[in-house]
Amino acid sequence: MATPTPLHADPGFGIYVHWPFCLSKCPYCDFNSHVRSEPIDEKRFVAAIAAELAHRASLTQGRVVRSVYFGGGTPSLMKASSVAAILDAIARLWRQAPQVEVTLEANPSSVEAGRFRDYRAAGVNRVSIGVQSFNDADLKLLGRLHTAADAMAALDVAAAVFDRYSFDLIYARPQQSVKAWRAELKAALARGSDHLSLYQLTIEPDTIFERLHFAGKLAMPDAEMGRAFWDTTQELTSAAGLPAYEVSNHARPGAESRHNLIYWRYGEYVGVGPGAHGRIMTPHGRRAQATERHPEMWLTVVEADGQALVEDEMLSSEEQGDEFLLMGLRLSEGIEPARFEAVAGRRLDPARISSLVAEGMVEVTPAGRLRVSAEGFPVLDAVVADLAA
Numbered sequence: 040m041a042t043p044t045p046l047h048a049d050p051g052f053g054i055y056v057h058w059p060f061c062l063s064k065c066p067y068c069d070f071n072s073h074v075r076s077e078p079i080d081e082k083r084f085v086a087a088i089a090a091e092l093a094h095r096a097s098l099t100q101g102r103v104v105r106s107v108y109f110g111g112g113t114p115s116l117m118k119a120s121s122v123a124a125i126l127d128a129i130a131r132l133w134r135q136a137p138q139v140e141v142t143l144e145a146n147p148s149s150v151e152a153g154r155f156r157d158y159r160a161a162g163v164n165r166v167s168i169g170v171q172s173f174n175d176a177d178l179k180l181l182g183r184l185h186t187a188a189d190a191m192a193a194l195d196v197a198a199a200v201f202d203r204y205s206f207d208l209i210y211a212r213p214q215q216s217v218k219a220w221r222a223e224l225k226a227a228l229a230r231g232s233d234h235l236s237l238y239q240l241t242i243e244p245d246t247i248f249e250r251l252h253f254a255g256k257l258a259m260p261d262a263e264m265g266r267a268f269w270d271t272t273q274e275l276t277s278a279a280g281l282p283a284y285e286v287s288n289h290a291r292p293g294a295e296s297r298h299n300l301i302y303w304r305y306g307e308y309v310g311v312g313p314g315a316h317g318r319i320m321t322p323h324g325r326r327a328q329a330t331e332r333h334p335e336m337w338l339t340v341v342e343a344d345g346q347a348l349v350e351d352e353m354l355s356s357e358e359q360g361d362e363f364l365l366m367g368l369r370l371s372e373g374i375e376p377a378r379f380e381a382v383a384g385r386r387l388d389p390a391r392i393s394s395l396v397a398e399g400m401v402e403v404t405p406a407g408r409l410r411v412s413a414e415g416f417p418v419l420d421a422v423v424a425d426l427a428a
């Protein structure tokens with residue numbers, strides 16, 4: 040039985056490792072992911088990741104690692120020995136919490152599922168699988184290389200190998216009906232995973248889907264239908280005991296992603312690998328860090344300088360306050376106003392809170408936390424903008 044994640048808990052410290060390579064580029068994706076026709080020099084990339092880890096460790100002495108997350112791109116293209124080498128480097132550089140969460144994002148091809156046992160032996164204890172859809176026609180439309188049968192098989196392997204696993208689905212897809220999504224989500228919930236990430240399809244800049252959308256060739260749901268997709272998602276997941284604990288993330292209480300909670304609760308994390316972000320505390324305040332995005336350029340810079348930060352800035356109190364709201368209000372637990380004051384150096388405007396409460400967009404809990412209501416979540420960006428103003 041999972042232990043519930045306590046509110047008010049110290050968000051803690053985590054490590055994000057970005058693996059930027061994919062076998063093909065999905066037409067909706069704007070993540071920092073790249074396809075290479077030649078085999079990449081995995082050993083060199085792993086050595087460079089270890090170098091960046093050593094650099095970040097020098098900036099975060101004394102922290103205890105609560106979570107490590109391999110994201111991408113497609114980290115399940117990595118050899119298990121590479122994952123083990125990175126985890127060994129982390130173990131040499133920082134102390135680790137007794138139940139450190141180690142997550143790896145995986146695509147559900149048979150080859151990748153075949154590596155799950157080796158990943159577990161390397162120290163991974165949770166996988167997050169990019170299923171996206173259980174329907175072959177839609178998987179094709181999404182440009183995915185796997186089939187629904189591959190996804191089922193990968194989930195079976197994950198369930199057999201790991202105590203904790205999650206999978207991603209994308210909904211509100213072109214031409215998808217709410218009825219079809221209802222059936223698909225019911226099937227997904229019947230798989231019995233205690234964590235699910237359910238993302239409404241968004242059209243991202245500089246993607247093939249954006250071009251198709253502009254050309255009128257992608258029939259996307261209108262706002263009313265988008266709301267119907269959202270309501271169906273909340274209804275079915277809550278009924279199944281996996282309510283949303285964050286806008287797009289659902290878990291049985293206690294099975295939340297500890298890593299992502301570090302981001303949303305505005306904790307500390309370092310990011311290594313191409314295009315990785317970090318937020319660390321220094322005696323002078325909170326710093327925002329980001330690395331060079333282009334994989335081979337990142338590699339060259341790290342090999343020369345030991346790290347490839349292209350952004351390393353102190354955040355102003357105002358910026359920290361905005362980030363804190365933007366992150367914390369994504370969570371159904373909401374935020375602690377006193378922590379906002381400590382971070383932002385100012386109080387939230389009581390008049391704004393009152394008017395948002397009157398409009399039914401936010402709620403103040405008996406413990407004094409401020410959280411977005413069920414009505415407010417579908418228009419979260421507007422609610423946050425209003426509070427942050």
Ligand SMILES: C[S@@+](CC[C@H](N)C(=O)[O-])C[C@H]1O[C@@H](n2cnc3c(N)ncnc32)[C@H](O)[C@@H]1O
Nearest residue numbers: 067068070111112113144169207238239240241
């Ligand atoms: C870094 S990606 C996934 C990792 C892995 N490479 C994969 O594709 O399965 C994280 C997740 O974001 C979601 N995602 C990416 N682009 C999206 C978009 N435009 N709209 C909605 N969800 C998106 C997908 O569900 C994806 O699994």
Ligand code: SF4
Nearest residue numbers: 061064065068072112
């Ligand atoms: S969705 Fe995943 S597999 Fe597809 S391009 Fe993006 S990171 Fe790669």
